[in-house]
Amino acid sequence: MKLIFIFISASLINNFVLTYFLGICPFVGVSNKTENALNMGLATTFVMTLTAAVTWPIYTYILVRFNVPFLEYVAFIIAIAALVQLVEMYIRKSSPALYRALGIYLPLITTNCAVLGLALFMVLRDYNYIESIVFGFATGVGFTLAILMMSGIREELDFADIPKPFQGISITLILAGMMALAFMGFAGLIRG
Amino acid sequence: MLARLMIISVVSMGGIGAVLAGFLAFADKKLRVEEDPRIEELSGILPGSNCGGCGYPGCRALAEKLAKGEAPPNVCVAGGNAVAKKLAAVLGVETKDHKRMLAVVLCKGGRAEAERRASYRGDETCTASNLTGGDKSCSYGCLGYGECVDACKYDAMAMNPNGLPAVFYDKCVGCGACARACPRNIIEMHPEDHKLFVYCRSRDKGAYAKKACSVACIACGLCVKDCTVPGGIELIDNLATVNYKLAPQNGESAKRCPTKCIFSGIEEQMTMKNYHASARKTA
Numbered sequence: 001m002k003l004i005f006i007f008i009s010a011s012l013i014n015n016f017v018l019t020y021f022l023g024i025c026p027f028v029g030v031s032n033k034t035e036n037a038l039n040m041g042l043a044t045t046f047v048m049t050l051t052a053a054v055t056w057p058i059y060t061y062i063l064v065r066f067n068v069p070f071l072e073y074v075a076f077i078i079a080i081a082a083l084v085q086l087v088e089m090y091i092r093k094s095s096p097a098l099y100r101a102l103g104i105y106l107p108l109i110t111t112n113c114a115v116l117g118l119a120l121f122m123v124l125r126d127y128n129y130i131e132s133i134v135f136g137f138a139t140g141v142g143f144t145l146a147i148l149m150m151s152g153i154r155e156e157l158d159f160a161d162i163p164k165p166f167q168g169i170s171i172t173l174i175l176a177g178m179m180a181l182a183f184m185g186f187a188g189l190i191r192g
Numbered sequence: 193m194l195a196r197l198m199i200i201s202v203v204s205m206g207g208i209g210a211v212l213a214g215f216l217a218f219a220d221k222k223l224r225v226e227e228d229p230r231i232e233e234l235s236g237i238l239p240g241s242n243c244g245g246c247g248y249p250g251c252r253a254l255a256e257k258l259a260k261g262e263a264p265p266n267v268c269v270a271g272g273n274a275v276a277k278k279l280a281a282v283l284g285v286e287t288k289d290h291k292r293m294l295a296v297v298l299c300k301g302g303r304a305e306a307e308r309r310a311s312y313r314g315d316e317t318c319t320a321s322n323l324t325g326g327d328k329s330c331s332y333g334c335l336g337y338g339e340c341v342d343a344c345k346y347d348a349m350a351m352n353p354n355g356l357p358a359v360f361y362d363k364c365v366g367c368g369a370c371a372r373a374c375p376r377n378i379i380e381m382h383p384e385d386h387k388l389f390v391y392c393r394s395r396d397k398g399a400y401a402k403k404a405c406s407v408a409c410i411a412c413g414l415c416v417k418d419c420t421v422p423g424g425i426e427l428i429d430n431l432a433t434v435n436y437k438l439a440p441q442n443g444e445s446a447k448r449c450p451t452k453c454i455f456s457g458i459e460e461q462m463t464m465k466n467y468h469a470s471a472r473k474t475a
Contacts, residue, residue, distance in 0.1 A: 058208060066200045075208055082212040089223040096225075 003134050006127070010138035013189055016114045017146040018180040023114030027147055028172050037151035038144070039098055043087060045140025047109050048118055050083050051076075052136025055119040056129050069123075076119040084110040114143060149179065228259045230282060237278045238268060241345045245269040245367030258283060266290050270346070270365040291383035293366030295349075295359050299334040299378045300391045300453060301405040302354030306333055322375040329404035332393040334378055343373035350467060362463040387441035387457040388434050390415075395429040402451070409453045419445040 016022045023044075030040040055076050063069045088106050092099045099106070109115060118139045122132045153175055162171055235255035242250035246267040248257060257263040258279060265279035265287045272292060280287035312327035314320050318339040321327070326335050336355040348363035349370060357370070357379075371379040378393055390409055394401045398410035411430040419425045424439030425432055432454060439445070443456035 062204050062208065066204055068197065068201050068204060071201055071205060074205060078205075078209055078212060082216055085216055086219050089219055092225050093223045 003131065006131055006135050007138040007141075008189065010135050011142035011145065012183070012186045015142040015146055015183055015186075016117060016139050017143055018176070018183040020114075020117065021180075022117045023112045023143060024176070026108060026112060027143075027150060027176065028169060029108075031147050031150040031172070032154055034148065034151045034155060037147045041140070041144025041147050043091070043106065044109055044112065044115070044143050045137065047080070047083055047087055048115055048140035048143070049133060049137045050087075051080055051115055051119055052122060052132045054079050054083065056122065056127075056132040059119075059123055060129075072120070072123060073116075076116055080115050080119070081110050114139065146179070150175065228256075230259045231255050233282055234258050234279060237271075237275060237282065239270045239275070239365075241270060243270050243345050243365075243367035243369050244372075245365070245369065269293055270367045272365065291385065293368070293381045294361060294364050294384050295340075295366065295368070295370050295379050296382050296386075296389055297334070297340075297357050297359060297379050298389060298391055298393055299332075299356065300407045301328065301330055301333040302336070302352070302356040304354055305407045306330055306405040307403065318373075319375050330394055330396070330401070330408065332376065332378075332395060333405060335376065339373045339375070340370035340379055343369040345369065347464075352467070358462055358467055360462060360464040360467060362465075382436075385441065386436055388439060388443070388446065388454070389456075390432045390434060390454045392431065392451075392453045395431055397430055401430070407451050407453050410451060412450060414448045414450070415445045415454050418448055 010016075014020065017024065017027050026040055026044070031037050058075055058079060059069070059072060063071055063075060084107065087109075088099075091106065118136055122135055125135075127135055150172070154172065157171065157175075166174070231252075235252050238251040238255060240251050244250070246254050246263070246269065248254040248263070254263060254268065258265065261283070265283060265285060266273075266276040268275050268279070271279075273290065276287045276290070307329040308327050309329040310327050312321055312324060314324065316337050318335040318337045321335045321337055325331055326333070328335075334356050336351070338351045338357060340357050341349045341351055346363050346365055346367070348360045348365070349357050350360070352358045359370075366381060368381045371377070371381055376393070382389075392401075392405075392407065392409035394405070394408045396404065396408070398412065401408035402410050409430075409432050411427050411432065413427055413432075415432050416425045416427060420440060421438050423435060425434055425445060427433070434454075441456060446454040446456055449455075
């Protein structure tokens, strides 16, 4: 039951993009086409799940055991960077088209604060291993959901008559704000 | 205690790093993508400034196209003939010499010459200023905020004290980035054997053009009459236009120009050294 709560909480109620405002860079940068947004979301979800699976043992069996939990930032960043590198190599090998489509945003997952944020939250909330992996996956699903919705709206926006000062990034940020407001509605879904 | 903590920190961090590095090294071997080795060699020859003069997104993209044989070796305008020859040698193909291209700023109406009709206090970029129509009475002239200078990756341009961009002809490689940056298309790319230019883009009628700017082309037609080859210079939309296929490039036809907006060959003496020397004098 707790796993379901974690899943709903991380993907909808405490959506990383829309309530914690983490990972805004790819959220704005790659959300102009639905196809690219979906791919970016999937890549990020994959990295996030792996991150949770790798950083939890590092934290529990190395940092806590040797009593150096203050190294979590450094250790997590190294682990995330290595994982992103691995995903990049894999995508480059398996799908060059996707590799080109993601372009600069793939290495940017390394500096995506949502991924680091996920690892830090996981520690803060004392999740066990299974919970951590579910949490990582759910966070990725939440990110994919947010970026997909955003890209859907932005594709429609191409046909809209937007006043000049609001064109481009401005309207995107306004939209993000509105989506955040809408997601506040999920807050009553689970009590406590 | 502190020493112990330090040792633990260093060892644990080093250990994590080493394990991940070993893992990545293994993955790199397994997942390596075979690439044409010539791409590395070709992008080493290219200037690497990603100016976009060839029409591809950057030097690396051009190198990939070159290796596939989808681009001729002489498209790199920044590298010129020397680079084209080296590229052709690597690819094992012939290349033709191409003429060096240079940027020419076709407006002489700076602060001293052009009338102002308003004062502009918006964002200090040409694009923004152009949206309002600019502050000069002439709606064809240089806006003077130096977007072309910002676009130049070769330090071959500067804004002179008169508020107009100057091209240093010893530095210009002809990539055309400035010409693309100019919202009013005042900058044109020309091969270096073009010498005769009409330094004005105003299509306004003579009387109005003259009022707006003291060096405007007023479409009087004297250069058209003086041109030794018929059809070498034509009046198109109130603007004298040089037909480079016909017109002799000496200054004969420019002698009687009342506003001195057409002349031949003085511009290319502007080098970086000359520019800084003259800027010091005026300051």
